[in-house]
Amino acid sequence: MNQQISDKYQVAFQPYGITVEANCGENLLELARRAGVGITASCGGDGVCGTCKVKIIKGEVESPPSLQLCNDEISSGFRLACRCRVMSDLIVEVPPESRAPVSEGHLRSLVTSEETLAATNWRFSPPVFKLLVELPQPSLKDNSSDLTRIERELESHGIQNARLNIILLKKIAASLRGGNWRVTLTVLKEPGGLRLTDIEPGDTRSHMYGLAFDIGTTGVRGEVLDLTEGRVLAQGVEYNGQRSYGDDVISRIAYAGKPGGLETLQRAVVTTLNKLINEMTGRAGIDGSDIAHVTVAANTTMVHLLLGLDPKHLRLAPYVPTAADLPALPSGDIGLLVGAGVPLYVVPSVASYIGGDIVSGLVGTGIFQRQETVLYIDIGTNGETVVGNSEWMVSASCSAGPAFEGGGIRHGMLATSGAIETFKIGTRSGGPVVTAIGGEKPRGICGAGLISIVAGLFTAGVIDQRGKFQPEVSERVRPGTDGYEYLVVEAHETGTGKDIVLTEVDIDNLIRAKAAMYAGYQTLLASVDMTFEQLDKVVIAGTFGSHLDIEDAVTVGLLPDICRDRFVFVGNGSLLGARLCSFSTDLVEAGKLVAKLVTNIELSENASFMDNYIASMFLPHTDAALFPGVTRQAMPSNKGSR
Amino acid sequence: MNQQISDKYQVAFQPYGITVEANCGENLLELARRAGVGITASCGGDGVCGTCKVKIIKGEVESPPSLQLCNDEISSGFRLACRCRVMSDLIVEVPPESRAPVSEGHLRSLVTSEETLAATNWRFSPPVFKLLVELPQPSLKDNSSDLTRIERELESHGIQNARLNIILLKKIAASLRGGNWRVTLTVLKEPGGLRLTDIEPGDTRSHMYGLAFDIGTTGVRGEVLDLTEGRVLAQGVEYNGQRSYGDDVISRIAYAGKPGGLETLQRAVVTTLNKLINEMTGRAGIDGSDIAHVTVAANTTMVHLLLGLDPKHLRLAPYVPTAADLPALPSGDIGLLVGAGVPLYVVPSVASYIGGDIVSGLVGTGIFQRQETVLYIDIGTNGETVVGNSEWMVSASCSAGPAFEGGGIRHGMLATSGAIETFKIGTRSGGPVVTAIGGEKPRGICGAGLISIVAGLFTAGVIDQRGKFQPEVSERVRPGTDGYEYLVVEAHETGTGKDIVLTEVDIDNLIRAKAAMYAGYQTLLASVDMTFEQLDKVVIAGTFGSHLDIEDAVTVGLLPDICRDRFVFVGNGSLLGARLCSFSTDLVEAGKLVAKLVTNIELSENASFMDNYIASMFLPHTDAALFPGVTRQAMPSNKGSR
Numbered sequence A, B: 001m002n003q004q005i006s007d008k009y010q011v012a013f014q015p016y017g018i019t020v021e022a023n024c025g026e027n028l029l030e031l032a033r034r035a036g037v038g039i040t041a042s043c044g045g046d047g048v049c050g051t052c053k054v055k056i057i058k059g060e061v062e063s064p065p066s067l068q069l070c071n072d073e074i075s076s077g078f079r080l081a082c083r084c085r086v087m088s089d090l091i092v093e094v095p096p097e098s099r100a101p102v103s104e105g106h107l108r109s110l111v112t113s114e115e116t117l118a119a120t121n122w123r124f125s126p127p128v129f130k131l132l133v134e135l136p137q138p139s140l141k142d143n144s145s146d147l148t149r150i151e152r153e154l155e156s157h158g159i160q161n162a163r164l165n166i167i168l169l170k171k172i173a174a175s176l177r178g179g180n181w182r183v184t185l186t187v188l189k190e191p192g193g194l195r196l197t198d199i200e201p202g203d204t205r206s207h208m209y210g211l212a213f214d215i216g217t218t219g220v221r222g223e224v225l226d227l228t229e230g231r232v233l234a235q236g237v238e239y240n241g242q243r244s245y246g247d248d249v250i251s252r253i254a255y256a257g258k259p260g261g262l263e264t265l266q267r268a269v270v271t272t273l274n275k276l277i278n279e280m281t282g283r284a285g286i287d288g289s290d291i292a293h294v295t296v297a298a299n300t301t302m303v304h305l306l307l308g309l310d311p312k313h314l315r316l317a318p319y320v321p322t323a324a325d326l327p328a329l330p331s332g333d334i335g336l337l338v339g340a341g342v343p344l345y346v347v348p349s350v351a352s353y354i355g356g357d358i359v360s361g362l363v364g365t366g367i368f369q370r371q372e373t374v375l376y377i378d379i380g381t382n383g384e385t386v387v388g389n390s391e392w393m394v395s396a397s398c399s400a401g402p403a404f405e406g407g408g409i410r411h412g413m414l415a416t417s418g419a420i421e422t423f424k425i426g427t428r429s430g431g432p433v434v435t436a437i438g439g440e441k442p443r444g445i446c447g448a449g450l451i452s453i454v455a456g457l458f459t460a461g462v463i464d465q466r467g468k469f470q471p472e473v474s475e476r477v478r479p480g481t482d483g484y485e486y487l488v489v490e491a492h493e494t495g496t497g498k499d500i501v502l503t504e505v506d507i508d509n510l511i512r513a514k515a516a517m518y519a520g521y522q523t524l525l526a527s528v529d530m531t532f533e534q535l536d537k538v539v540i541a542g543t544f545g546s547h548l549d550i551e552d553a554v555t556v557g558l559l560p561d562i563c564r565d566r567f568v569f570v571g572n573g574s575l576l577g578a579r580l581c582s583f584s585t586d587l588v589e590a591g592k593l594v595a596k597l598v599t600n601i602e603l604s605e606n607a608s609f610m611d612n613y614i615a616s617m618f619l620p621h622t623d624a625a626l627f628p629g630v631t632r633q634a635m636p637s638n639k640g641s642r
Helices: A028-034 A071-075 A104-108 A146-156 A166-178 A241-245 A249-256 A261-284 A300-307 A356-364 A447-459 A504-527 A550-555 A573-583 A585-597 A607-615 B028-034 B071-075 B104-108 B146-156 B166-178 B241-245 B249-256 B261-284 B300-307 B356-364 B447-459 B504-527 B550-556 B573-583 B585-597 B607-615
Strands: A008-014 A018-023 A053-058 A078-080 A090-093 A128-134 A182-190 A193-201 A209-215 A219-226 A231-239 A291-298 A343-346 A374-379 A382-388 A393-399 A419-425 A432-436 A477-480 A483-489 A500-503 A537-542 A567-571 A598-600 B008-014 B018-023 B053-058 B078-080 B090-093 B128-134 B182-190 B193-201 B209-215 B219-226 B231-239 B291-298 B343-346 B374-379 B382-388 B393-399 B419-425 B432-436 B477-480 B483-489 B500-503 B537-542 B567-571 B598-600
Touching (some): A209 A261, A209 A300, A209 A356, A209 A573, A219 A573, A249 A300, A291 A300, A300 A356, A483 A504, A537 A573, A585 A598, B028 B090, B146 B166, B146 B193, B291 B356, B291 B573, B356 B374, B419 B447
Parallel strands (some): A209 A291, B291 B343
Antiparallel strands (some): A219 A231, B128 B182, B219 B231, B483 B500
């Protein structure tokens, strides 16, 4: 061994003109990364794919023989960067075909402006990569099987045990002949090794796309990703088709227990996903058959229903899921409209009520990498909260109901174009001023809008602390089919041609939802002996995106009344995490660690949760001292008794 | 290391009273096997299953710590035999639960009397074994997922990477709770390691059955096997449902090329298999859900059609199959009426026209273990021939057509009850004397019967060398719809109430079939510069079983005219091999080696094959010198011109 660990060498990367100091024996690919030099390494640096070829112009490296390099290349000085150890000062040329299209700057652009927190220090290294191979044509002298021919080639790349399935087997013969024995193999990186997942005729390496999904109880959000260049090509949102069978996870679990119920629910969500896939691939201008990987982040119930696993035990103590951390399964097993063998990866969950959506959010936002103590709140039909940092995390969850997604609200809708997102009582007119997403005519009320309206009406004294209308305060309050209702937008100003109203039932649904959320994090913090004041940050994930106004949320008692600059919105943290896990196996690994790090407390077993919940059923709270910053107009001037 | 290789010790096994000499360091389980002491080792001696517990009464062994033994057991002297090395004289007690129900004598009984050759020196060690585990019940303190609980247990048995599929996942929750956390896991031994294939509530270890199939182009034969005790519980035979779509592999391949053809053919053979499964499990008195493993031996075309793989390239030069050696696939992938996750193992093939049925025969009969040079002939719709020994093997195949299975014969049938198997012209009456299988009234003619009838009529001069009737020789020859026909059995003596006849077309089909076979082995032997006389044995496998009469077969020119004591009938070698592969992974491994050992020559590319074929289209052959032993009656006395 001629290792001299203490020695330092100078390594220059051409044509970049970047020189960096290296330790003796340091890995050349890692060094390039450290120096900010982008070198492609499709397989993640395992010596399998041969894409990280570099030319050693001057100096000495240690590298084992590689089947990825032909003799001509070796004698010309080409080596695989991932297999080289620096043994002297070096001049290294990165040839054009090895230059990575994804720079660190580009990686940062993978996070939208709305996503204000994101994981750092990860490599662009998707869970799948493609390998172009040219197989020797069969002859009467060597008419061994197609599969044998492929296996020989895989072995030369160090891939043993192709772990075949029937779907792949059926594609082999036509692909080999269609590509004239030049085919592209798609390979999945798994904990147990590498697995062949697809074979396509010809060179399809430039077409490698992924799908990322956040499957919520009410809404499903998806993205089409370019896994070659690291870009988001299209996004989409749809109501979860399971909504017809119950508003929340409890009612879905109940429905799944009926004869054929589980199959119906599975079909419903798969139909929603397939609709999104069609829409999004159409908009992205790509072919669904070029999808090579699917990542799903979802709560544990949604995962069970997606896979057709009986969710019954999720709601019975001790709340045990069938599986929390799953290997990638073939998409064909659940009927997704992508190649049947395409790996479907589900972000691991913590417990029955803290799912992969939360783990995905903790990973995507990089909270698992931070030393500061954060309260992570995912506001949705199922409300989940996690407190902790890179060292420890404790979670809790509660059922908030679908109000935040516009569910159970007379004119509720998802936060898409035409949804009312802000509401104010005009200071002069005394009438409402609303804005809708996309600047369009209002068509309904999204979660953020609902909170804004209730906050505005409460502040103006139109509703009282219990959420009941004070008809004498506003002439827009009128009797309706569900008791009193407030006329938010008149028919002639809406996109639907009908009045948009807010009913007392709507307000009641919101109060229950926000009470569950608030009681959830109140109880969680108490369980770790912390107060809101001790938190470094409150990170708000969930479906509100940028639409939620913090003041409104504090006014209704959804968020705690603390210094506003500690609040951070991260948009859909779950989808962010699913996207980033599609781009980097580093974050897939992080997800597994986070799922193990989090300790869950069951609120249903916690005596103080129900007390906290009941105390939260007021606007903003029974205990006004908790919300010193929330002020309310004195009883306003009488605008007539209507 | 205290190894003293030269030392010898005495090891006594109780309660058997068997004492055997052991080398220092020798493995105790292997020693017991050598001594004829049956010790259960479900996992084959890998230290996984814990079934080979023995008690060391006296003496010293070396054994690593094992999670399969509790502390009480260890302090009482219990050890796993498979992990023990003999370090002194020993007295070893085999407790009742570890005593193997399968002794070597019993193993020999696994081969039927009809199967006169069989592989030796193999361990009873089926590809699957069952493991009873008791999992800690979940609580609020440990409500980790069902799967995590199973994985922890598997890890304690050294099984990493359970390689789950959705079918198994769906069974987990109900099985754990149904068995009150005591479940039986079924584990498959694969080249890449161990794989979990099933989970069942409670202790089902005594119910572990397998299926073995020989899927022929015309007939499908199956067996239900007890994989715990090593017994054949039931056998069955059915026509292959694909028969409606073509008589031979060529016409099936052509049919598969039509729209929907491949799916139709797959469905047809799966329906046949399912019918056999129903029948056979019913007769065996077992539940289909207790089937834990399926072995299939079949020609390459049948394998492709069974798995739904396009067989097109099998008949186009250079005759490349999609796959020759496959990992076990889930039975559910093709719709077998067994648990969807039950492994379906296909015996590997050599080439497009030398399939797993031949490899299975070479393994099952033990030809791969022999030094003597053998000609192995599988007579069926596809006729295959192999010549060689344990060192080398060369194969060839030809299409004989379905005549040997009763196909394309007016009154042809499979060799089941009621099939005419022997035929003689009565020396006194001059009339035919026939016997039918099972001593029943004749219902038709099987392949052996067909050969017997043609041989008898040829010897008696009723048909000439070209297979044409001589109506003047026998009054039983009469004009029929296909030219002349011979009345074999009159209606009042048959089981069908109708005449059984033999037509000239039937004879012609037989002549073509036997000519293809004979030309096949003639060409094969020439290719290795051998003559029939140089063969130590001619092993006849195939569907005839014990029914074929050698003299008859030589008379028609199906078998060469050599010393009769070199012929050995082995019955259905393919099914024998499939059965033995179900009983022993040693033979599964042997199959892989044999498939690689055999070199195939393509007769369709061989100029002399067609010459040999045309020369064989006579009874027994154009070249009478090849069949000196075949004598023919002088033109018999005229029985009237009819």
